[in-house]
Amino acid sequence: MAESDLDLWCQANERRFLAELVEHCRIPSISADPAHAADVRRSAEHLAAGALRAGFRTAEVVETSGHPAVLAELIVDPRLPTALIYGHHDVQPVDPLEEWQSPPFEPQERAGSLYGRGTVDDKGQVWMHLKAVEAWTRVRGGPPMNLRLIVEGEEESGSVHFDELVERLGDRLAADVAVISDTAVFAPDVPSLCTGLRGLCHMELTVAGPSQDLHSGYFGGAVANPATALAGIIGRLHDGSGRVTVPGFYDDVVEPTAEERAAFARLPFDEAVFLHDAGDAPAPAGEAGWSVLERMWVRPTLEVNGIHGGYGGPGSKTIIPARAIAKLSCRLVANQHPDRIGALVAAHLESLASAGVTIRVHREPGGGMPVLTPLDHPTVQAGRRAMRHGFGADPAIIRSGGSIPPVATFQHTLGLPAVMVGVGLPDDQIHAPNERFNLNQYFRGVRTIARLWEEMATALG
């Protein structure tokens, strides 16, 4: 791939890109710890200043009911398409501190990586965007499309005020595509473009029998046992092939295309590595007819997150428990809607109630919509070309089984296709001691984003 003037300028400025990231990472913007509230604000101010220096025309700290976000804007021509860039400037706590080989907020370069809290999650990936804008500004006078940047300060605390912020900002977030850099590649040397996330809904199931625990001798055999009844219900939520038995559960599921399945099948999946990462689980399991990756990426689930009833201490206590509960949640895929799935699951649970107990299903708040951008969408194609340019290889097409609520907000509230160009490595230790950002990924990331604006302008123009 021929190097452009943008690439050359970026390569010439890499040490400065590194120095600027180090400065931002010195600010301990831990959003979960109220003692660091002033640091989160300082981080936002630092970032807004950096955005202005990079070429954004406006950049400001915007207040929320919690920690502040940063909003920046670079409208070069209202007739051109607009990208909305998302990231976060807050970071995870650092415990256990003693396991860090260098202090978390004194970033240190070692063996080609920058070590420190927030280096890759997500300050480094936000700086990729700032530096790509700077490249366009310095080399060509400005980017080939309009850019808006929203960087929140509460992602590591659940993005609890993000939806209200989006609503308040209204048109100031108007765009044609959302670009998110807050994910990792599939494996080292496998640049990856993520096109889907799962959604979520959760509920609590209560099975109640007698008003208090009963003596299992005097009453056992003649009254229903709520714990047994609960297990009976849960035991019927999956069939022998691992499919969820809730009627209508799969009705709205968008099947992956043949191209997607082929792309997933080509990935260098290593079962031993997967099982190790999965807490040394004894073996893969799940729905028949789908690969391990497909089970996590393109298939919905119904999981028991917790089950509790009766005695749980040492030894034994011969009671019939008065009640038993289960915490249930579904991971959803496009186009399942959490409200519809919640209602279907609740109705099915109620239909499975057995004699002698009463059941109650309580929908928990929270949850969210799944995200999917089709492979043939122009923005995905633009992302592929940009990564091929930046990394010298056609990127893998991946999805994530997790949920990133702001991305669902972009897609379902703002109606934007979402492209996730993340360059972290799987072993970057995010949320753990010794978080790091591989500098080769950082620098190639800047060049990828710089190319992305060009490809995106063409694709959407």
Place this chain on the structure above:
Amino acid sequence: MAESDLDLWCQANERRFLAELVEHCRIPSISADPAHAADVRRSAEHLAAGALRAGFRTAEVVETSGHPAVLAELIVDPRLPTALIYGHHDVQPVDPLEEWQSPPFEPQERAGSLYGRGTVDDKGQVWMHLKAVEAWTRVRGGPPMNLRLIVEGEEESGSVHFDELVERLGDRLAADVAVISDTAVFAPDVPSLCTGLRGLCHMELTVAGPSQDLHSGYFGGAVANPATALAGIIGRLHDGSGRVTVPGFYDDVVEPTAEERAAFARLPFDEAVFLHDAGDAPAPAGEAGWSVLERMWVRPTLEVNGIHGGYGGPGSKTIIPARAIAKLSCRLVANQHPDRIGALVAAHLESLASAGVTIRVHREPGGGMPVLTPLDHPTVQAGRRAMRHGFGADPAIIRSGGSIPPVATFQHTLGLPAVMVGVGLPDDQIHAPNERFNLNQYFRGVRTIARLWEEMATALG
């Protein structure tokens, strides 16, 4: 029924029987509370003295590793049959004290009952035996058979040292029949003879998957969920008709005779009262083909006493739990053996393990054998005749779904048939505030026991 000289003597001495019971009940022999250890000892000494006064030739306080018991003996002729009488002189705690209408250890006669802790459970029922012996001693110079009395001081604390005491006493407990007065009648005005108790075995089932809780987004669908797997196992332990599916589970079950089933069917069972007592359970439930009473008395069970795994707090936590456990127990009927049933259940649980999890079954210590004395056994017939004499009506034949470990010890360690002649009323508030003993039941109980020695001597002679 013609009144005998024994009856007349008993009737003439009823006020004294009451006064003596009051004296014993003044001693707060709460075995569960270490602060009352001296009171439990004083209770034993008081009882031993009472036994000697009643006519027992020897009576002594015998030590255990815990609270002392009382052993008394009245061997009138080694060629005659011998009954071993069992009871306990310790009592339950009295909390909540403020709910007592009169102080628990200042027994008060009100409306035909004696109110106070231990009046019916079990001091009053022990005194029935002492006073019956005294009647024989005073009226006829001594009972028509040999009597041994063992009254333990730890029944309300689990009879933890009883088996070791029985073993140590050896031949000093040699007898032909065990007579226990520590149960209640089926209903007021329904004198009852209890011929069976259920046994017990318990175990803990652990289903383990990953070494730690996993993120249900990143891994959900591709690894087995231990809570779901546990529910799947438990959900298959009963079939659609409520029968336990463990192969061989019912092999050793002694079916009730037609006479027993007819006797149970004649009992004035009131479903509304039953459901009220069962914590207002919504409806009876259980194994098809058996009445509510039969399900509790003659059928074994497999109950979930507790089930626990994963998150149980407020709201939701989207994890796949690393493990889930269930506390299981079986109530057993003759001739099921806890070791054999424990092994059958464990093998069945292991056979139900699904892919991707490992299961472990841990047999909990404790448990015990079921007890059953056939209706046509001479001792049961003697008991029936004695109750008919004492209460003026043929007694109901009942069983109890609970377990009384000392009775199982008599039957299985000492090889004795066991007859349970209990005269408490169902609403005597045992283990609760305002425990009471209906005095009519007490006085008729003395005459029943006095008659029992005569019937038993004939039946076993």
